[in-house]
Each structure stands twice: as structure tokens, then as C-alpha cells.
Amino acid sequence: MSQLLEAIDLVKRFPVRVKGRKKLLHAVDGLNFHIDAGETVGLVGESGCGKSTLVRLLTRTLDITDGHVRFRGQGIGLIAARAMADHPLRREIQMVFQDPTDSLNPRYTARQTIAEAVCLLTDTRGTAAIDSAVEEAAAHVGLPPELLDRYPHQLSGGQKARVGIARAIVVKPRLLVLDEPTAALDVSVQAVILQLLDRLKREMNMSFLFVSHDLNVVRLLCDRVMVMYLGQIVETGPAREVFARPLHPYTRALIASLPGGHGNDADLLVGGDPQSPIDPDAHRCRLFGRCPRGAERCETQFPPLREISRGRSAACHFVAPTEGDVYVDAALALHQIDVDPARRATVATEFERLASMATLVQAVPLPDDSLPAPQYRP
Amino acid sequence: MNPLLSVENLSLEFRTRSGIVRALENVSLQLPEGGSLGLVGESGSGKSVLSFAVLGIQDAAAKITGGAIRFAGNDLLADGGSAMKNMRGRELAMIFQNPRVALNPIRQVGQQIEDVLLRHTALRGAAARARAIECLSDVRIPDPERRYTAYPFELSGGMCQRVMIAIALACKPRLLIADEPTTGLDVTTQAAIMRLIRDLGREKGMATLLITHDLGLARDFCDNIAVMHAGHIVEVGATETLFRVPAHPYTAQLVRATPVGQERLEALASIPGNLPDLRRSDLPPCRFSERCELRSATCATPLPTLTASAGHVVACHHPQARTSS
Ligand SMILES: Nc1ncnc2c1ncn2[C@@H]1O[C@H](COP(=O)(O)OP(=O)(O)OP(=O)(O)O)[C@@H](O)[C@H]1O
Ligand SMILES: Nc1ncnc2c1ncn2[C@@H]1O[C@H](COP(=O)(O)OP(=O)(O)OP(=O)(O)O)[C@@H](O)[C@H]1O
Ligand code: SF4
Ligand code: SF4
Ligand SMILES: [Mg+2]
Ligand SMILES: [Mg+2]
Numbered sequence A: 001m002s003q004l005l006e007a008i009d010l011v012k013r014f015p016v017r018v019k020g021r022k023k024l025l026h027a028v029d030g031l032n033f034h035i036d037a038g039e040t041v042g043l044v045g046e047s048g049c050g051k052s053t054l055v056r057l058l059t060r061t062l063d064i065t066d067g068h069v070r071f072r073g074q075g076i077g078l079i080a081a082r083a084m085a086d087h088p089l090r091r092e093i094q095m096v097f098q099d100p101t102d103s104l105n106p107r108y109t110a111r112q113t114i115a116e117a118v119c120l121l122t123d124t125r126g127t128a129a130i131d132s133a134v135e136e137a138a139a140h141v142g143l144p145p146e147l148l149d150r151y152p153h154q155l156s157g158g159q160k161a162r163v164g165i166a167r168a169i170v171v172k173p174r175l176l177v178l179d180e181p182t183a184a185l186d187v188s189v190q191a192v193i194l195q196l197l198d199r200l201k202r203e204m205n206m207s208f209l210f211v212s213h214d215l216n217v218v219r220l221l222c223d224r225v226m227v228m229y230l231g232q233i234v235e236t237g238p239a240r241e242v243f244a245r246p247l248h249p250y251t252r253a254l255i256a257s258l259p260g261g262h263g264n265d266a267d268l269l270v271g272g273d274p275q276s277p278i279d280p281d282a283h284r285c286r287l288f289g290r291c292p293r294g295a296e297r298c299e300t301q302f303p304p305l306r307e308i309s310r311g312r313s314a315a316c317h318f319v320a321p322t323e324g325d326v327y328v329d330a331a332l333a334l335h336q337i338d339v340d341p342a343r344r345a346t347v348a349t350e351f352e353r354l355a356s357m358a359t360l361v362q363a364v365p366l367p368d369d370s371l372p373a374p375q376y377r378p
Numbered sequence B: 001m002n003p004l005l006s007v008e009n010l011s012l013e014f015r016t017r018s019g020i021v022r023a024l025e026n027v028s029l030q031l032p033e034g035g036s037l038g039l040v041g042e043s044g045s046g047k048s049v050l051s052f053a054v055l056g057i058q059d060a061a062a063k064i065t066g067g068a069i070r071f072a073g074n075d076l077l078a079d080g081g082s083a084m085k086n087m088r089g090r091e092l093a094m095i096f097q098n099p100r101v102a103l104n105p106i107r108q109v110g111q112q113i114e115d116v117l118l119r120h121t122a123l124r125g126a127a128a129r130a131r132a133i134e135c136l137s138d139v140r141i142p143d144p145e146r147r148y149t150a151y152p153f154e155l156s157g158g159m160c161q162r163v164m165i166a167i168a169l170a171c172k173p174r175l176l177i178a179d180e181p182t183t184g185l186d187v188t189t190q191a192a193i194m195r196l197i198r199d200l201g202r203e204k205g206m207a208t209l210l211i212t213h214d215l216g217l218a219r220d221f222c223d224n225i226a227v228m229h230a231g232h233i234v235e236v237g238a239t240e241t242l243f244r245v246p247a248h249p250y251t252a253q254l255v256r257a258t259p260v261g262q263e264r265l266e267a268l269a270s271i272p273g274n275l276p277d278l279r280r281s282d283l284p285p286c287r288f289s290e291r292c293e294l295r296s297a298t299c300a301t302p303l304p305t306l307t308a309s310a311g312h313v314v315a316c317h318h319p320q321a322r323t324s325s
Helices: A052-057 A081-087 A112-123 A127-140 A157-169 A187-204 A215-221 A239-245 A248-255 A298-300 A323-335 A339-358 A356-365 B047-056 B078-087 B111-121 B125-138 B142-146 B156-167 B187-204 B215-221 B238-242 B249-256
Strands: A002-018 A021-036 A040-045 A066-071 A095-096 A175-179 A207-211 A223-229 A232-238 A306-307 A312-314 B003-015 B021-032 B035-038 B062-072 B092-095 B173-180 B207-211 B226-227 B233-240 B306-309 B313-314
Touching: A002 A052, A021 A052, A040 A215, A052 A175, A052 A207, A095 A157, A112 A127, A112 A157, A112 A187, A127 A157, A157 A175, A157 A187, A175 A187, A187 A207, A187 A215, A215 A239, A223 A239, A223 A248, A223 B187, A232 A239, A232 A248, A248 B187, A306 A323, A339 B047, B003 B047, B003 B306, B021 B035, B021 B047, B021 B233, B035 B047, B035 B215, B047 B062, B047 B092, B047 B173, B047 B207, B092 B156, B111 B125, B111 B142, B111 B156, B125 B142, B125 B156, B142 B207, B156 B173, B156 B187, B187 B207, B187 B215, B207 B215, B215 B238, B226 B238, B226 B249, B233 B238, B233 B249
Parallel strands: A040 A207, A040 A223, A095 A175, A175 A207, B035 B207, B035 B226, B092 B173, B173 B207
Antiparallel strands: A002 A021, A002 A066, A223 A232, A232 A312, A306 A312, B003 B021, B003 B062, B226 B233, B233 B313, B306 B313
């Protein structure tokens, strides 16, 4: 797969005033990641951690403080947010906004809103052709045709959300960025939309960046997930694997607090407020103070994001590959095989079980130097 | 016991250029002091319209064509709804579905909370400000002193939502209507907010009408659940009963469409068909009938209200669980 979008050391700081003094709020703090063509990447994290800010940087509707963004190999970080309205890139990257009420023009009917995108951003011309494009998009998102001639204030929350999604997909972009698209949708419409996204991905090789608080949806829809905390990525990996076996304490806390979940209470965040995003201490882990595992070291030494096993990274001093991980990675490297990322967790568990039977461990023929030294949690 | 809120056979229409939208028809529900009722149902089924009607905020095109709304024994629709205006904000508070629109964009969020306190409580000056900051910290807004002076655009979507919640809870209302209060929030913040609402319910006897698409949340939080479809309440019952033995075919499908515990995207059952066009003059008595697998000839006759068990009622000719009428 080829990289469609790449972010390098991406930074956004907002100037704020605290008791009259000028300070900087680090909303997005040095992010590195990529999105492949045809890939669905989920972005989850606490409210206020910088997800919408990141989305606005990528869609170039907010100016970047520092760092780079590449789209199909070209640097796009310097395009001014103001110039974006007329930029050819708008056709390639489309966006569905967090608050549908905010982003719909109150004086346009649903039909006019979607038709405007068709006229401005596609080559479709002629009333009949535009109308049929609009109706097709509306049908895709499960918006009944009789609602097309209503104004936003005459639509329910979920109906407005579907207008926003229809407007974005009618352009057939390469990258579709969705900020909480299903928050206003009921489960039934949500299922329709998720299945639609999945189909667009397969049929058109469309890529998605999918911001959501609904971990169950991310698990089902996304290939890969990035977990953010206070402006930084703290964990990434194949979605199913991350949810099956979260590594970072923050991810573990997220999963443990799912309603009706079967999480472990010991994983929940401990009391205390999150650290301030204003001029944060660069030598301290951002989760320190709320982390159930925090230790002295976390206060004085910053844990960078590092690879734990193939395709999985986490930013915590105390996350280490399990023996299973070590064996899987070594075996994969040795035999140059690929394990379906969705099945890795199962394979790793199986390896761990095998590894715990000492005789078998010795029977696995691995050259010593191909084995990263196993590390253990303290 | 007399319910705190009682909606009785409420019907409401919107007059639009293309016809009359029959958004609510014969809707009834009850909520006791300190109780919690979940209102669930497909998008567009009338949940927000119902809660706006209770609060007396309506589009000019809306018309209540029948029924009554009683709050603590008072008829809220009497004398043109002026009884309601007095209670709004103090006894009856609402968390709106779209927080940014409900907040004043050019006023600092802390002041917006203080405005409510000044209007409805005896707090003044520094005491009001201190209480406003306390409200912000109650909803887990980090660094509340600083956020007091923030404008809505400087806050994330979820923070605006929490400010809305803080405003609604500031005066410790007797009834809170929460329209999708936590959809924009991550699970940890969501859990904290729901705990706050529940604690207020226990300590102050605040009743909560929770409107949500998240059946898991409704299940965790509510004593009872009412299911809405196309302007009708189709089923009401105790939460566990409703999830375990849903009687209405629509409820059963909603429960099946929930992603919790599903392994594959394809396994998510969507509910076939759409809500009927509410402008049609030939709407069938059962508005679900065009989507229902169990439909029979009887379904074209007026709907019965059956009691499946104590406190569990369903409006359907062929409920799925055993019933006695
Ligand atoms: N001002 C209006 N004029 C005409 N129709 C309206 C008006 N306001 C709402 N409606 C219609 O009434 C129905 C119920 O809307 P409501 O906002 O109550 O839905 P909801 O159940 O809250 O849905 P959601 O979960 O999507 O928020 C919808 O079909 C909507 O299009
Ligand atoms: N224009 C602005 N000026 C100052 N601070 C801002 C501005 N926009 C955002 N912020 C701050 O940046 C941080 C990140 O906000 P952002 O909207 O990206 O969060 P988010 O992760 O999308 O949260 P949510 O899940 O609640 O939508 C927040 O602390 C917010 O207050
Ligand atoms: S580095 Fe320390 S404080 Fe940070 S997440 Fe890991 S254990 Fe917690
Ligand atoms: S009344 Fe008939 S059509 Fe309506 S839900 Fe019940 S079985 Fe289905
Ligand atoms: Mg956001
Ligand atoms: Mg609504």
C-alpha cells in the first residue's frame, strides 16, 4: 500500500492568556503518522486532547505552527487555510464536521447543500445529472428523498448529520476525514453509514480518518487506531489488536470505562486532574498524576512513542513486549511471513502458551541474535 | 405516587410548505421524582421535538393539537405556556443536542453559567463566580479558573458540551432533560458526567429524562426505557425487562443493531426501510407496519395498548413476549 497522507512532527500551538500573561496551549504536539491509500484509521482520545485540531490541520483549514503534511508525496502544509476554499486539494480531501448544525448553511435546503458540492467540486453538469447525483448520495446515507427539500432547522440531529456525510461523499474524495460522524446517529442509521464507508473503501480505495469516541465502532470499522492523549499519540496499532490487548495505561483505562464493559477496575484512571496543555513540562509523562501505574521515573523522564512489536507502538516506560510478541516477531522475521494483523493477538497468545512450556521454547529453532532481549514489566 | 412529569396523549404537528408533519401522536409518559427514564429510538422519531414541547420551546410552525403536560401537578400548557417560562432553567433544565449553537458565541463560558445563577439563585458577586467555577470543575473541565474566561470557539466540542451540562445543573433542577448529553465525549469523561447526574439524582431527588442513541448507556443509567418510533411511543418498561424480553418488533431490532459485542461490521443488523413520511395523510395506525415482518391484517386496525407485565406496556397487535391485555 502506498502512503496517501503523512504527518511529520506536526505541531499546533494556540496563544492564550493566563492571568494577563501570554502563554502557549500545545493542542497538537509533534505528531508523526501516515495514512495509506484504502486504509481506515481511527483516532480516539479524551475530549479536548486535540483531535479536531489535528483534523483541521490535515484538511488545511487551520494554519500549522510547525512540521509538515504530505499528501500523495506533495507538501501541503504551507497552503494557507484561507486559500483552501479554491484549492484543487479540496476535491481530494473532504471532511464531515463534528457538529452538523454548525456546518450546514441555514438558508440552504439539504438538496441545495449537496448540489453545491457537486457543482463546485465535480465535473457533473446539468440539472438532471446534478439532481441524480444528489439523490444517489442521499440514498447511500439513508436520507429519505422527502427530506431533501427541508432546511436544517426542520431536520433532526441525525438527519442533519446524514446531509453532512452525503455532501462529503458525493465528491468522491481520496481521503475522507470524519469528526465524530456517528455521534448523532442512532444505531440503525449508524450501521448503514458504517457499511457504506466500508464499501467506499473497498470499491473506490478511499481512505478514512475516523475520529470517534465510540470504541466499538472504531474496533469494527478501522484497520488501525491511534490513541491520543493531551496533544500526543500514546498508542497505535491494528484496531482489533489494540482493543483485544491494549498496551498503554490510557488505552487500558479507556477500555475499562466502556459502559457495560468487563474492564478491570485497576486500569481506571486515578483521581486528579489532567495536566494543563499550556506550556507542559517536556520531561514528564503527560499521563502522570492520573496514571494507575505511574512511578517516580514518569515525573522526570518523558516516554517517547516507540515500537513494541511489529506494527504496535506505545509511549510508556513500562510497556514491554511479552514473550509471545518477541517470539512472533522473531518467527515472522525469520520466515518472512505475514500474519493477518487481526489475528496477531490470537497468535501471540498461542505463542505465549507454547513459550510457557519450556521444552517447546527450546525446540523453536531461533538464531540467538534474531531475538530481541525479552523485557519484563517491573 | 404522583409523577413529577406526566405527558398525556400529546400530539404535535408542524405546518410546512409541503404539508403537515405529524411529529408526535398520542404520546404519553411518566417520570417520578428522582427517577430516570431513557427515551430511545431512531433518528427523526421525535425525541427532541417531545423534549422541546415539555420545555415550551417551539418552532413557530409547531402546533400542539391535543393532550397535556403536567409538571409537579401543574398544567404546563395552561395560559399559553407562561407557567413553563417561570420554571425553565430553575426547576426544569435541558442539555441540548448541539451545544455550540445553544451557547452564546460572544460571551465567556463562565459568565454564561453565572448568568443562570444570578437569574435563579440568591448568589451574587464573588460567590456566584466561585460557584460558576465549581460548576465547571464538576463537569471535569480541567483548569476551570482559566476556562471561565474562554469563549466557546476556544473550547473543544466536548468541552462546550460540558459547559452546557454545567449550565443545566447549576441550579440543581428537579427535572433534567438531557438530549444526547454525552455523545461528543470520550468514555472516561462520559462515565464521570453520568455519575455526576446520577449523584444529583440521588441527593437532590432530581429526575432525568435521558435521550440517547446509545442503548448501552441507557441500560446502565435508566430505571425505565421508552422506545419511540415515528412520533409514537411503542414500548415502555423497566430497563432490564425491555432488553431481555423486548415485546415490540421495533425494540427487538434496535437491540440487535447495537455494535456492542458484535464481531463483524456485516453482523450489524440495520433496520430495513425508513421512517414513514410523516406528512402522509394515509399514515397507518401502526407507523412501523411497513417495515414489520410480523404484520397481519389486524395491524391496519387501531393500535391496542397491551400490558406485557407490570409496568411494561407495548403498542402492537403481535407483541413478541407473552402478554395479557
Ligand atoms: N421545524 C420543523 N418543521 C418540520 N419538521 C420538523 C421540524 N422540526 C423537526 N421536524 C421533523 O420532526 C421529526 C422529529 O424530529 P426530532 O428532532 O424530534 O427527531 P429526534 O428523534 O430528536 O432525532 P435525532 O435522534 O436525529 O436527533 C423529524 O422527522 C424532523 O424532520
Ligand atoms: N481557537 C482556539 N484558541 C485556543 N485554544 C483552542 C482553540 N481551539 C482549540 N483550542 C484548545 O485546543 C485543545 C484541543 O481542542 P480540540 O477541539 O482539538 O479537542 P478534541 O480532541 O477535538 O476534543 P472533543 O473530543 O471534545 O471534540 C483544547 O484544549 C481546546 O481548548
Ligand atoms: S510513563 Fe508512567 S505515567 Fe506515563 S503512562 Fe507509563 S506508567 Fe503511566
Ligand atoms: S402492530 Fe403489527 S405491524 Fe405494527 S409492529 Fe405490531 S405486528 Fe408489526
Ligand atoms: Mg473535537
Ligand atoms: Mg434529536
